[in-house]
Amino acid sequence: MQRLARLLFTLVLLLTVGFSGHVFADTFEKNVSQAMQNLNLSKGDAGLLVLTNAPYIKADGANALPWLNQAQEKTGCTVGKGNLLFFQRAQSHPFRLMLFRKTDGQAVIISRVNNNWVTDTVNIGPDTISKAAFWEKTDTYHAGRDMFTLASMANVWAKGGPYDFLKSAELHNHICPGLTSGYLMAHYILDHFPLKDGERYTVVACPVWCKEDAFQVVMDCTPGKKGLVVKPISDDQKKQITVPNPAGMVLVWDAEQKRGRGAALSFSFDPLRALSPKDTPKAAMVLAALDHLDQPDRFVSTSAEFNLDEKRYNAITRAGSNPWAVVGLMETQ
Numbered sequence: 001m002q003r004l005a006r007l008l009f010t011l012v013l014l015l016t017v018g019f020s021g022h023v024f025a026d027t028f029e030k031n032v033s034q035a036m037q038n039l040n041l042s043k044g045d046a047g048l049l050v051l052t053n054a055p056y057i058k059a060d061g062a063n064a065l066p067w068l069n070q071a072q073e074k075t076g077c078t079v080g081k082g083n084l085l086f087f088q089r090a091q092s093h094p095f096r097l098m099l100f101r102k103t104d105g106q107a108v109i110i111s112r113v114n115n116n117w118v119t120d121t122v123n124i125g126p127d128t129i130s131k132a133a134f135w136e137k138t139d140t141y142h143a144g145r146d147m148f149t150l151a152s153m154a155n156v157w158a159k160g161g162p163y164d165f166l167k168s169a170e171l172h173n174h175i176c177p178g179l180t181s182g183y184l185m186a187h188y189i190l191d192h193f194p195l196k197d198g199e200r201y202t203v204v205a206c207p208v209w210c211k212e213d214a215f216q217v218v219m220d221c222t223p224g225k226k227g228l229v230v231k232p233i234s235d236d237q238k239k240q241i242t243v244p245n246p247a248g249m250v251l252v253w254d255a256e257q258k259r260g261r262g263a264a265l266s267f268s269f270d271p272l273r274a275l276s277p278k279d280t281p282k283a284a285m286v287l288a289a290l291d292h293l294d295q296p297d298r299f300v301s302t303s304a305e306f307n308l309d310e311k312r313y314n315a316i317t318r319a320g321s322n323p324w325a326v327v328g329l330m331e332t333q
């Protein structure tokens, strides 16, 4: 009898622990449901954005696609509807998924930290991100420095920024004035140097800054396909370039005919800065530029044009050369 009682007791204990463990388990799905409630949004709401690094990172030793799938099921946000966006991060980076309310910038950010779910509830609307004080305390949130990524991308989405701009941001993992300059340059190139049959673009990134990630998305000019040649130069070298605001070159090359043309491009940040009050935080500065993304000529100009033969094309694109010197746009000493 005593043995039976002990057995029963153990059974009840096991059941209780097992049952309560199940009831109180903090699951990802539960966190998403709570976030939806908290934001007072229901599945399929067009004013909801999900922004996550789920396709890129590894969490708890595996990829995070099951969580992404759960988030899609619960929120109704999809890539096709334009309200599911991603941002690239290293595989070792913590998992983040933000639910963002378009009307006022209220957000819940769900993160995976040390095998636990943690959330930040925070307003990152345009008013908040325009204040320098907000950016001084981002370390107090679990999302930490990802706050810049999340806030810059979500606000551009909310303001109806172009989809190819958001796609560029997915690769670059944030939207900054530098990426904006690349986006404007890419569209300037497409407008002013349309390709004829047999031609292709080679963008020469020299000097190098955030802009290079926009060429890869907007123009499919990637380093691996030799569409983007990346050549950093020193500040001293940059000072010797004879055109103002040098930003790089575009080469239009016909590999069959072995001939082409090229242009040196300048980018001026002055008209971009002039769109916002002095010392406006970068995420807000980018928002001010949104209304002008269809006017690349305001910011980008052609500072020199030149013809290309095979020798010159190779001299510009291959290792060991300064492309500005090859086309005669460096001060000679």
Ligand SMILES: [Zn+2]
Pocket: 172, 174, 175, 176, 178, 179, 210
């Ligand atoms: Zn950047």
